[in-house]
Amino acid sequence: MTAHPMRYPSYIELSKSALEGNIQFLKKMYGETVRISSVVKANAYGHGISEFVPLAEACGIDHFSVFSMDEALHVKKFLKNHADIMVMGWTHPDDLEWAIENGIELYIYEYEMLTRAILCAEKTGKKAIIHLEIETGMNRTGLTGEELKAVRKLIRLNSEFVHVRGLCTHFAGAESISNFVRIQSQIRHFNRTRKWLSKNGIMPDLIHTACSAASVAYPQTRYDMVRVGILQYGFWPSPETFIQFMHGKGVKDDPLNRVISWKSNIMSVKDVNEGEFVSYGNTYLAKSDIKIAVIPTGYSHGYSRSLSNQGRVLIHGQRVGVVGLVNMNMLITDVTGIHGVKIGDEVVFIGRQNENEITVGSFVEFSDQMNYELLARLPQNIPRFVVD
Ligand SMILES: *Cc1c(COP(=O)(O)O)cnc(C)c1O
Numbered sequence: 001m002t003a004h005p006m007r008y009p010s011y012i013e014l015s016k017s018a019l020e021g022n023i024q025f026l027k028k029m030y031g032e033t034v035r036i037s038s039v040v041k042a043n044a045y046g047h048g049i050s051e052f053v054p055l056a057e058a059c060g061i062d063h064f065s066v067f068s069m070d071e072a073l074h075v076k077k078f079l080k081n082h083a084d085i086m087v088m089g090w091t092h093p094d095d096l097e098w099a100i101e102n103g104i105e106l107y108i109y110e111y112e113m114l115t116r117a118i119l120c121a122e123k124t125g126k127k128a129i130i131h132l133e134i135e136t137g138m139n140r141t142g143l144t145g146e147e148l149k150a151v152r153k154l155i156r157l158n159s160e161f162v163h164v165r166g167l168c169t170h171f172a173g174a175e176s177i178s179n180f181v182r183i184q185s186q187i188r189h190f191n192r193t194r195k196w197l198s199k200n201g202i203m204p205d206l207i208h209t210a211c212s213a214a215s216v217a218y219p220q221t222r223y224d225m226v227r228v229g230i231l232q233y234g235f236w237p238s239p240e241t242f243i244q245f246m247h248g249k250g251v252k253d254d255p256l257n258r259v260i261s262w263k264s265n266i267m268s269v270k271d272v273n274e275g276e277f278v279s280y281g282n283t284y285l286a287k288s289d290i291k292i293a294v295i296p297t298g299y300s301h302g303y304s305r306s307l308s309n310q311g312r313v314l315i316h317g318q319r320v321g322v323v324g325l326v327n328m329n330m331l332i333t334d335v336t337g338i339h340g341v342k343i344g345d346e347v348v349f350i351g352r353q354n355e356n357e358i359t360v361g362s363f364v365e366f367s368d369q370m371n372y373e374l375l376a377r378l379p380q381n382i383p384r385f386v387v388d
Contacts, residue, residue, distance in 0.1 A: 003383075005263070005383065005385050006265050006344070008382070008383050009264060009296040009297050009301055009329065010262060010263065010264040010296070010297040010301055010302075010303075010349070010382055011262075011263055011264070011382060011383050011384070011385060012046075012047070012048065012260060012261065012262050012263075012378065012382050012383070012384045012385070013260070013261040013262075013263065013351070013384075013385050013386075013387045014047055014048070014051055014052065014055060014259050014260060014384060014385070014386050014387065015257070015258075015259050015260075015261070015387055015388070016055055016058075016386055016387065016388055017257075017388055018234055018257035018258060018259045019055055019056065019059055019232070019234075019259045020059050021256075021257050022231065022232050022233070022234050022256055022257060022259070023036070023056070023059040023060065023061065023232060024059075025255045025256065026228060026231060026232065027060075029215075029216075030215065030222060030226060033224075034222050034223075034224065034225065034226055035062075035063060035206070035224060035225040035226075036061060036063070036225070036226060036228055036232075037063040037064065037065045037086065037208070037225055037226065037227045037228065038056045038061045038063065038064050038065070038228065038232055039064075039065045039066075039088075039211075039227050039228060039229035039232075040052060040053060040056075040064050040065065040066060040071070040075060040229075041065065041066050041067040041068075041071060041088070041089075041229070042067070042375075042376035043071075043376075043378075043380055044233075045229060045230065045233050045372070045375040045376055046260070046374075046375035046376055046377070046378030047233060047259060047260055047375075047384065048380075048384035049071065049074045049075055049078060050074070050077075050078045050384070051384040051385075051386055052384075053075050053078045053079060054078055054079075054080050055386060056232070057079065057080050057081050057083060058080075061083065062081070062082075062083045062084065063083060063084045063085075063086065063225070064083055064084070064085050064086070065085075065086045065087075065088050065227050066085065066086070066087055066088065066089075067087070067088060067089035067090065068087060068089055068090045068091070069087060069090075069091055069092065069095040069098070069099060069104070071087075072085045072087050072099070072104050076102065076104075084103075084105060085104050085105065086104075086105040086106075086107070086131065086166075087099070087104060087105065087106050087107060088107050088131075088133075088227070089107065089141070091106055091107075091113065093113075093116050096113075096116055096117050096120045096128075097120040097123065097124060100117065100120045100121055100124050100126050100127075100128045100129075101124045101126060103126070103129060104129075105129045105130070105131060105165055105166070106128065106129065106130050106131065107130075107131050107133045107141070107168070108130045108131065108132055108133065108143070108151070109133040109135075109141040109142050109143060110141075110143075110147075111143075111147050111150055111151055111154070114130070114151055114154055114155075114162075115154065117130065117161075117162070118154070118158045118161045118162060121158075121161035121162065122161055127160075127161055127162060127163045128161060128162050128163070129163050129165045130162060130163070130164055130165060130166075131164075131165055131166030131167065131168050131204075131206075131208075132148070132151065132164065132166070132167050132168070132197075132202075132204065133168055133169065133170075134148070134167065134168065134169045134189075134190060134193050135169070136169045136185075136186040136187075136189040136190045136193070137172060137182060137185055137186040137189060138169075138170055138171065138172040138186070139172075140170070142169060142170075145193075148193065148197075152197065152200055152201075152202055155202060156201065156202075164202055164203075164204045164205075165204060165205050165206060166204050166205065166206040166207070166208055166225075167193075167194060167197065167204040167206075167207050167208075168207070168208045168209055169186065169189075169190050169209050170209070170211065171183050171186055171209065171210075171211065171213075171214050171218075171221070172186065173213075174210075174211060174213035174214035174217055174218060174221075174237075175212075175213035175217075175237035175238035175240060175241050176238060176240060177217075177240055183214070183218065187209075187218065187220070187221060190209060194207065205224075206223075206224045206225050207223035207224050207225075208223055208224060208225035208226065208227060209221045209223060210222050210223075210226045210227065211226075211227055211228070211229065211237070212226075212228050212229055212230045212231040212236075212237045212241070213237035213238065213241045214226075215228065215231075216231075216237075216241050216244060216245050217241055217244050230371070230372060231256065232259075233258070233259050233260065233375070234256040234257045234258040234259050234260075235256070235258070235360060235371050235375075236254075236256070242254070258350075258351070258359075258360075260350060260351070260375070261348065261350055261351025261352070262348070262349040262350040262351060262378070262382075263346060263347060263348050263349065263351065264295050264296060264297045264346075264347045264349065265295070265296075265344050265345060265346055265347055266293045266294070266295060266315070266341065266342070266343055266344060266345045266347060267294050267295065267296045267330075267343065268293070268294040268343065269291065269292070269293050269294070269335070269341055269342060269343060270291070270292060270294075271289065271290070271291055271292075272286045272289070272290050272291070272292055273286065273289055274286055274287065274288045274289050277324075278292060278323050278324040278332055279308075279323070279324025279325045279327065279332050280324070280325045280327065281324075281325060283308065283309055283324055283325055284309055284323045284324040284325075289336075290323075290334055290336040291334070291335050291336045291337075291338075291341070292323065292332050292333065292334060292335065293315060293320075293332070293333050293335045293341055293345075293347075294330055294331075294332050294333075295313070295330065295331050295332070295333060295347050296329060296330055297329070297330070297331060297349070298326055298327045298328045298329040298330050298331055299326055299327070299328060300328045300329055300379075301329070301379060301382065302377060302378045302379045302382065303326055303331055303349065304326070304363075304367045304369070304374075305325065305326045306366070306367045307322055307326055307331075307363070307366055307367055308322065308324065308325040308326045309321075309322060309323060309324065309325075310322065310366040310367075311326070311331070311349075311363070311366060311367075312358060312362065313333055313347050313348060313349055313358065314347070314348035314351075314352075314353040314354075314356055314357075314358055315333065315335055315338060315341060315345060315346075315347055315348075315353075316338050316339075316340075316341065316345065316353075316354075317353050317354030317355060317356055318338055318356065319356055319358070320333045320334055320335055320338070321333065321334050333347075350363070360374055360375065
Protein backbone atom coordinates (compact mmCIF):
# COMPACT_ATOMS: atom_id res chain seq x y z
CA MET A 1 0.00 0.00 0.00
CA THR A 2 1.68 3.21 -1.13
CA ALA A 3 -1.20 5.66 -0.82
CA HIS A 4 -1.00 8.24 1.92
CA PRO A 5 -2.82 7.42 5.19
CA MET A 6 -4.78 10.67 5.00
CA ARG A 7 -6.51 9.45 1.85
CA TYR A 8 -8.54 6.90 3.85
CA PRO A 9 -11.59 7.67 6.01
CA SER A 10 -9.46 6.47 8.90
CA TYR A 11 -6.21 4.59 9.36
CA ILE A 12 -4.26 2.66 11.96
CA GLU A 13 -0.64 3.17 12.90
CA LEU A 14 1.45 0.44 14.53
CA SER A 15 4.44 1.56 16.58
CA LYS A 16 7.47 -0.65 16.03
CA SER A 17 9.35 0.71 19.03
CA ALA A 18 6.34 0.14 21.30
CA LEU A 19 6.18 -3.51 20.29
CA GLU A 20 9.93 -3.97 20.72
CA GLY A 21 9.65 -2.55 24.22
CA ASN A 22 6.73 -4.81 25.11
CA ILE A 23 8.39 -7.99 23.86
CA GLN A 24 11.58 -7.11 25.72
CA PHE A 25 9.61 -6.50 28.89
CA LEU A 26 7.81 -9.85 28.53
CA LYS A 27 11.01 -11.79 27.82
CA LYS A 28 12.57 -10.33 30.92
CA MET A 29 9.53 -11.14 33.07
CA TYR A 30 9.25 -14.76 31.85
CA GLY A 31 12.94 -15.57 31.66
CA GLU A 32 14.84 -17.34 28.94
CA THR A 33 13.39 -20.80 29.39
CA VAL A 34 9.84 -19.73 28.53
CA ARG A 35 8.95 -19.43 24.86
CA ILE A 36 6.45 -16.78 23.79
CA SER A 37 3.69 -17.67 21.38
CA SER A 38 2.31 -14.45 19.93
CA VAL A 39 -1.48 -14.73 19.80
CA VAL A 40 -2.68 -13.06 16.60
CA LYS A 41 -6.26 -14.29 16.30
CA ALA A 42 -8.95 -11.75 15.36
CA ASN A 43 -6.61 -10.08 12.88
CA ALA A 44 -3.96 -9.64 15.57
CA TYR A 45 -6.50 -8.07 17.94
CA GLY A 46 -7.35 -5.53 15.26
CA HIS A 47 -3.72 -4.56 14.66
CA GLY A 48 -3.70 -6.36 11.28
CA ILE A 49 -2.03 -9.75 10.75
CA SER A 50 -0.27 -8.66 7.54
CA GLU A 51 1.55 -5.81 9.28
CA PHE A 52 1.85 -7.18 12.80
CA VAL A 53 3.33 -10.61 12.05
CA PRO A 54 6.50 -9.37 10.29
CA LEU A 55 6.94 -6.77 13.06
CA ALA A 56 6.68 -9.44 15.76
CA GLU A 57 9.11 -11.68 13.88
CA ALA A 58 11.59 -8.80 13.78
CA CYS A 59 11.27 -8.69 17.59
CA GLY A 60 12.31 -12.34 17.81
CA ILE A 61 8.92 -14.06 17.94
CA ASP A 62 9.04 -17.54 16.38
CA HIS A 63 5.65 -18.96 17.32
CA PHE A 64 2.20 -17.64 16.43
CA SER A 65 -1.21 -18.75 17.67
CA VAL A 66 -4.47 -18.26 15.80
CA PHE A 67 -8.03 -19.47 16.20
CA SER A 68 -8.75 -20.99 12.81
CA MET A 69 -7.20 -22.20 9.58
CA ASP A 70 -8.03 -19.09 7.54
CA GLU A 71 -6.02 -17.10 10.06
CA ALA A 72 -3.17 -19.63 9.90
CA LEU A 73 -3.08 -19.21 6.14
CA HIS A 74 -3.04 -15.43 6.54
CA VAL A 75 -0.12 -15.59 8.98
CA LYS A 76 1.80 -18.02 6.79
CA LYS A 77 1.48 -15.68 3.84
CA PHE A 78 3.14 -12.82 5.71
CA LEU A 79 5.89 -14.72 7.56
CA LYS A 80 9.38 -13.59 6.68
CA ASN A 81 11.15 -16.38 8.57
CA HIS A 82 10.03 -19.88 9.55
CA ALA A 83 7.98 -19.31 12.67
CA ASP A 84 5.62 -22.04 13.85
CA ILE A 85 1.88 -21.54 13.52
CA MET A 86 -0.60 -23.14 15.91
CA VAL A 87 -4.37 -23.30 15.52
CA MET A 88 -5.82 -23.13 19.04
CA GLY A 89 -9.40 -23.52 17.92
CA TRP A 90 -11.50 -24.65 15.05
CA THR A 91 -10.27 -26.76 12.18
CA HIS A 92 -12.71 -27.86 9.52
CA PRO A 93 -12.12 -31.56 8.72
CA ASP A 94 -11.51 -30.73 5.05
CA ASP A 95 -8.64 -28.40 6.03
CA LEU A 96 -6.70 -31.00 8.00
CA GLU A 97 -4.79 -32.27 5.01
CA TRP A 98 -3.57 -28.81 4.02
CA ALA A 99 -2.65 -28.08 7.62
CA ILE A 100 -0.57 -31.25 7.98
CA GLU A 101 1.04 -30.81 4.59
CA ASN A 102 2.12 -27.31 5.68
CA GLY A 103 3.27 -28.19 9.18
CA ILE A 104 0.54 -26.20 10.92
CA GLU A 105 0.26 -27.25 14.57
CA LEU A 106 -3.22 -28.28 15.63
CA TYR A 107 -5.16 -28.35 18.88
CA ILE A 108 -6.85 -31.71 19.25
CA TYR A 109 -10.00 -31.39 21.35
CA GLU A 110 -12.10 -34.22 19.86
CA TYR A 111 -11.26 -37.90 19.32
CA GLU A 112 -12.67 -37.71 15.79
CA MET A 113 -10.27 -34.94 14.88
CA LEU A 114 -7.34 -37.15 15.69
CA THR A 115 -8.60 -40.11 13.68
CA ARG A 116 -8.99 -37.86 10.66
CA ALA A 117 -5.62 -36.20 11.22
CA ILE A 118 -3.98 -39.64 11.23
CA LEU A 119 -5.63 -40.52 7.93
CA CYS A 120 -4.38 -37.27 6.41
CA ALA A 121 -0.89 -37.87 7.78
CA GLU A 122 -0.83 -41.31 6.14
CA LYS A 123 -1.96 -39.79 2.89
CA THR A 124 0.46 -36.86 2.83
CA GLY A 125 3.41 -38.74 4.30
CA LYS A 126 3.91 -36.02 6.91
CA LYS A 127 3.31 -36.32 10.63
CA ALA A 128 0.43 -34.43 12.17
CA ILE A 129 1.86 -32.00 14.74
CA ILE A 130 -0.66 -31.89 17.53
CA HIS A 131 -1.33 -30.22 20.86
CA LEU A 132 -3.62 -32.16 23.19
CA GLU A 133 -6.06 -29.72 24.72
CA ILE A 134 -7.22 -30.89 28.13
CA GLU A 135 -10.60 -30.06 29.62
CA THR A 136 -9.74 -28.92 33.12
CA GLY A 137 -12.85 -27.04 34.15
CA MET A 138 -13.59 -24.26 31.72
CA ASN A 139 -16.09 -26.54 30.00
CA ARG A 140 -15.49 -25.29 26.53
CA THR A 141 -13.27 -27.36 24.23
CA GLY A 142 -10.81 -29.98 25.44
CA LEU A 143 -10.46 -33.71 25.97
CA THR A 144 -12.11 -35.16 29.06
CA GLY A 145 -10.63 -38.06 31.01
CA GLU A 146 -12.34 -40.81 29.05
CA GLU A 147 -11.57 -39.21 25.68
CA LEU A 148 -7.96 -38.77 26.68
CA LYS A 149 -7.61 -42.48 27.41
CA ALA A 150 -8.87 -43.31 23.94
CA VAL A 151 -6.69 -40.62 22.36
CA ARG A 152 -3.63 -41.96 24.16
CA LYS A 153 -4.27 -45.42 22.75
CA LEU A 154 -4.71 -44.05 19.26
CA ILE A 155 -1.46 -42.09 19.49
CA ARG A 156 0.48 -45.13 20.71
CA LEU A 157 -0.84 -47.19 17.80
CA ASN A 158 -0.04 -44.50 15.23
CA SER A 159 3.18 -42.99 16.47
CA GLU A 160 4.61 -42.80 12.95
CA PHE A 161 1.82 -40.42 11.95
CA VAL A 162 1.53 -38.20 15.02
CA HIS A 163 3.94 -35.92 16.79
CA VAL A 164 2.67 -34.69 20.15
CA ARG A 165 4.14 -31.21 20.19
CA GLY A 166 2.10 -29.85 23.06
CA LEU A 167 -0.11 -30.38 26.05
CA CYS A 168 -2.33 -27.48 26.99
CA THR A 169 -5.44 -26.08 28.59
CA HIS A 170 -7.09 -22.69 29.01
CA PHE A 171 -8.14 -20.99 32.23
CA ALA A 172 -11.64 -19.68 32.80
CA GLY A 173 -10.89 -16.06 33.63
CA ALA A 174 -7.40 -15.64 35.08
CA GLU A 175 -7.80 -11.84 34.86
CA SER A 176 -10.19 -11.75 37.81
CA ILE A 177 -9.37 -12.68 41.38
CA SER A 178 -12.97 -13.83 41.80
CA ASN A 179 -12.06 -16.93 39.76
CA PHE A 180 -9.12 -17.82 41.99
CA VAL A 181 -10.52 -21.06 43.39
CA ARG A 182 -11.65 -22.28 40.00
CA ILE A 183 -8.24 -21.57 38.43
CA GLN A 184 -6.42 -23.36 41.25
CA SER A 185 -8.56 -26.39 40.67
CA GLN A 186 -7.84 -26.23 36.92
CA ILE A 187 -4.09 -26.09 37.61
CA ARG A 188 -4.32 -29.18 39.86
CA HIS A 189 -6.41 -31.02 37.29
CA PHE A 190 -3.91 -30.16 34.55
CA ASN A 191 -0.91 -31.33 36.58
CA ARG A 192 -2.61 -34.64 37.38
CA THR A 193 -3.31 -35.20 33.69
CA ARG A 194 0.23 -34.25 32.73
CA LYS A 195 1.67 -36.80 35.13
CA TRP A 196 -0.74 -39.52 34.06
CA LEU A 197 0.18 -38.98 30.41
CA SER A 198 3.89 -39.07 31.02
CA LYS A 199 3.48 -42.26 33.07
CA ASN A 200 1.62 -43.66 30.10
CA GLY A 201 4.32 -42.88 27.61
CA ILE A 202 3.23 -39.54 26.18
CA MET A 203 5.81 -36.81 26.60
CA PRO A 204 4.89 -33.62 24.74
CA ASP A 205 7.67 -31.17 23.79
CA LEU A 206 5.84 -28.11 25.09
CA ILE A 207 3.59 -27.68 28.11
CA HIS A 208 1.58 -24.47 27.80
CA THR A 209 -1.43 -23.17 29.68
CA ALA A 210 -1.06 -19.44 30.32
CA CYS A 211 -2.69 -16.55 28.52
CA SER A 212 -1.57 -13.00 29.40
CA ALA A 213 -3.45 -12.82 32.69
CA ALA A 214 -2.38 -16.25 33.94
CA SER A 215 1.23 -15.54 32.98
CA VAL A 216 1.20 -12.57 35.36
CA ALA A 217 -1.14 -13.73 38.14
CA TYR A 218 -0.12 -17.42 38.26
CA PRO A 219 3.58 -17.66 37.29
CA GLN A 220 3.53 -21.43 37.90
CA THR A 221 1.32 -21.77 34.80
CA ARG A 222 4.04 -20.57 32.43
CA TYR A 223 5.69 -24.00 31.97
CA ASP A 224 7.55 -24.13 28.59
CA MET A 225 5.53 -21.56 26.66
CA VAL A 226 3.01 -18.78 27.24
CA ARG A 227 0.31 -17.80 24.76
CA VAL A 228 0.40 -14.03 24.95
CA GLY A 229 -2.21 -11.89 23.28
CA ILE A 230 -3.28 -8.63 24.85
CA LEU A 231 -0.05 -7.87 26.78
CA GLN A 232 2.17 -7.78 23.69
CA TYR A 233 -0.11 -5.12 22.18
CA GLY A 234 0.48 -3.04 25.29
CA PHE A 235 -2.78 -3.59 27.19
CA TRP A 236 -3.41 -5.27 30.53
CA PRO A 237 -6.07 -7.99 30.53
CA SER A 238 -7.80 -6.18 33.41
CA PRO A 239 -7.00 -3.46 35.94
CA GLU A 240 -6.64 -6.23 38.53
CA THR A 241 -3.84 -7.92 36.59
CA PHE A 242 -2.07 -4.59 36.31
CA ILE A 243 -2.31 -4.03 40.05
CA GLN A 244 -1.16 -7.60 40.74
CA PHE A 245 1.90 -6.97 38.60
CA MET A 246 2.75 -3.58 40.10
CA HIS A 247 2.18 -4.71 43.67
CA GLY A 248 5.36 -4.68 45.69
CA LYS A 249 7.55 -3.84 42.72
CA GLY A 250 8.02 -0.20 43.61
CA VAL A 251 7.39 0.88 40.03
CA LYS A 252 4.74 3.42 39.24
CA ASP A 253 4.82 3.68 35.48
CA ASP A 254 3.13 1.21 33.19
CA PRO A 255 5.94 -0.83 31.60
CA LEU A 256 3.79 -1.49 28.52
CA ASN A 257 3.37 0.75 25.50
CA ARG A 258 0.34 0.80 23.28
CA VAL A 259 1.25 -0.34 19.77
CA ILE A 260 -1.90 0.90 18.05
CA SER A 261 -3.16 4.37 17.16
CA TRP A 262 -6.34 5.04 15.20
CA LYS A 263 -6.63 8.31 13.32
CA SER A 264 -8.58 10.26 10.74
CA ASN A 265 -8.79 13.83 9.50
CA ILE A 266 -11.35 16.59 9.27
CA MET A 267 -13.54 16.72 6.13
CA SER A 268 -15.65 19.79 6.90
CA VAL A 269 -15.85 22.66 9.39
CA LYS A 270 -18.84 24.90 9.95
CA ASP A 271 -20.75 27.11 12.39
CA VAL A 272 -24.05 26.09 13.95
CA ASN A 273 -26.39 28.62 15.52
CA GLU A 274 -27.79 28.41 19.03
CA GLY A 275 -31.03 26.44 19.06
CA GLU A 276 -30.17 24.18 16.10
CA PHE A 277 -30.00 20.38 16.28
CA VAL A 278 -26.86 18.57 15.07
CA SER A 279 -26.83 15.27 13.13
CA TYR A 280 -29.94 13.05 12.74
CA GLY A 281 -32.90 13.68 14.97
CA ASN A 282 -32.77 15.78 18.08
CA THR A 283 -30.27 14.15 20.42
CA TYR A 284 -28.02 17.20 20.34
CA LEU A 285 -29.21 20.78 20.67
CA ALA A 286 -26.70 23.62 20.34
CA LYS A 287 -27.15 25.66 23.52
CA SER A 288 -25.06 28.47 22.08
CA ASP A 289 -23.39 29.26 18.77
CA ILE A 290 -20.86 26.49 18.18
CA LYS A 291 -18.31 25.37 15.60
CA ILE A 292 -18.34 21.77 14.44
CA ALA A 293 -15.82 19.59 12.63
CA VAL A 294 -17.09 16.63 10.61
CA ILE A 295 -14.95 13.47 10.43
CA PRO A 296 -15.35 10.79 7.72
CA THR A 297 -15.58 7.87 10.14
CA GLY A 298 -18.76 6.26 11.43
CA TYR A 299 -20.05 2.99 12.82
CA SER A 300 -19.40 1.14 9.56
CA HIS A 301 -15.72 2.00 10.09
CA GLY A 302 -15.79 0.68 13.63
CA TYR A 303 -16.63 3.84 15.60
CA SER A 304 -19.47 2.57 17.75
CA ARG A 305 -22.84 4.30 17.58
CA SER A 306 -23.03 3.98 21.34
CA LEU A 307 -20.40 6.74 21.45
CA SER A 308 -22.98 9.21 20.12
CA ASN A 309 -22.87 12.34 22.33
CA GLN A 310 -20.29 10.48 24.48
CA GLY A 311 -17.06 9.85 22.60
CA ARG A 312 -13.97 12.04 22.80
CA VAL A 313 -11.39 12.60 20.07
CA LEU A 314 -8.20 14.67 19.90
CA ILE A 315 -7.97 17.66 17.56
CA HIS A 316 -5.07 20.16 17.80
CA GLY A 317 -3.97 18.25 20.91
CA GLN A 318 -7.24 18.96 22.70
CA ARG A 319 -9.97 16.59 23.80
CA VAL A 320 -13.24 17.39 22.03
CA GLY A 321 -16.63 15.72 22.31
CA VAL A 322 -18.70 13.86 19.73
CA VAL A 323 -22.00 15.68 19.28
CA GLY A 324 -25.18 14.08 17.98
CA LEU A 325 -25.59 10.55 16.68
CA VAL A 326 -22.64 8.76 15.11
CA ASN A 327 -23.67 8.07 11.47
CA MET A 328 -22.78 5.14 9.28
CA ASN A 329 -19.84 7.01 7.71
CA MET A 330 -19.43 10.24 9.66
CA LEU A 331 -19.27 11.68 13.11
CA ILE A 332 -19.41 15.26 14.28
CA THR A 333 -17.33 16.94 16.97
CA ASP A 334 -17.64 20.25 18.79
CA VAL A 335 -14.50 22.30 18.15
CA THR A 336 -15.81 25.59 19.51
CA GLY A 337 -12.98 27.74 20.82
CA ILE A 338 -10.15 25.79 19.19
CA HIS A 339 -8.29 28.21 17.01
CA GLY A 340 -7.62 27.57 13.33
CA VAL A 341 -9.34 24.19 12.94
CA LYS A 342 -9.46 23.37 9.23
CA ILE A 343 -10.10 20.66 6.69
CA GLY A 344 -7.38 18.01 6.67
CA ASP A 345 -6.34 18.45 10.30
CA GLU A 346 -5.45 15.21 12.08
CA VAL A 347 -8.03 13.59 14.36
CA VAL A 348 -7.04 10.93 16.89
CA PHE A 349 -9.61 8.32 18.06
CA ILE A 350 -7.08 6.15 19.91
CA GLY A 351 -3.57 7.28 20.72
CA ARG A 352 -1.59 10.44 21.44
CA GLN A 353 -1.60 13.94 20.05
CA ASN A 354 0.74 16.42 21.71
CA GLU A 355 0.35 15.95 25.47
CA ASN A 356 -3.00 14.21 25.43
CA GLU A 357 -3.99 10.60 24.92
CA ILE A 358 -7.25 8.79 24.27
CA THR A 359 -6.95 5.29 25.61
CA VAL A 360 -8.85 2.19 24.61
CA GLY A 361 -9.87 2.09 28.26
CA SER A 362 -11.73 5.37 27.99
CA PHE A 363 -13.69 4.04 25.02
CA VAL A 364 -14.52 0.98 26.97
CA GLU A 365 -16.19 2.95 29.74
CA PHE A 366 -18.48 4.72 27.30
CA SER A 367 -19.33 1.90 24.94
CA ASP A 368 -19.72 -1.13 27.21
CA GLN A 369 -17.09 -3.09 25.29
CA MET A 370 -14.05 -4.63 26.90
CA ASN A 371 -10.67 -3.68 25.43
CA TYR A 372 -10.45 -7.08 23.73
CA GLU A 373 -13.76 -6.54 21.96
CA LEU A 374 -13.06 -3.02 20.83
CA LEU A 375 -9.71 -4.01 19.31
CA ALA A 376 -10.98 -7.22 17.76
CA ARG A 377 -13.85 -5.40 16.07
CA LEU A 378 -11.69 -2.80 14.34
CA PRO A 379 -12.61 -3.49 10.72
CA GLN A 380 -10.17 -5.46 8.62
CA ASN A 381 -10.31 -2.94 5.78
CA ILE A 382 -8.89 0.01 7.72
CA PRO A 383 -5.39 0.41 6.27
CA ARG A 384 -2.54 -0.22 8.71
CA PHE A 385 0.81 1.59 8.56
CA VAL A 386 3.94 0.82 10.51
CA VAL A 387 5.68 3.78 12.13
CA ASP A 388 8.76 3.96 14.35
C1 LIG B 1 -7.02 -15.70 23.10
C2 LIG B 1 -6.29 -16.80 23.75
C3 LIG B 1 -5.10 -16.57 24.43
C4 LIG B 1 -4.52 -15.18 24.63
O1 LIG B 1 -5.29 -14.44 25.52
P1 LIG B 1 -4.76 -13.03 26.08
O2 LIG B 1 -5.62 -12.78 27.26
O3 LIG B 1 -5.00 -12.03 25.01
O4 LIG B 1 -3.33 -13.20 26.38
C5 LIG B 1 -4.45 -17.67 24.97
N1 LIG B 1 -4.95 -18.92 24.84
C6 LIG B 1 -6.10 -19.17 24.19
C7 LIG B 1 -6.59 -20.56 24.09
C8 LIG B 1 -6.81 -18.13 23.64
O5 LIG B 1 -7.97 -18.37 23.02
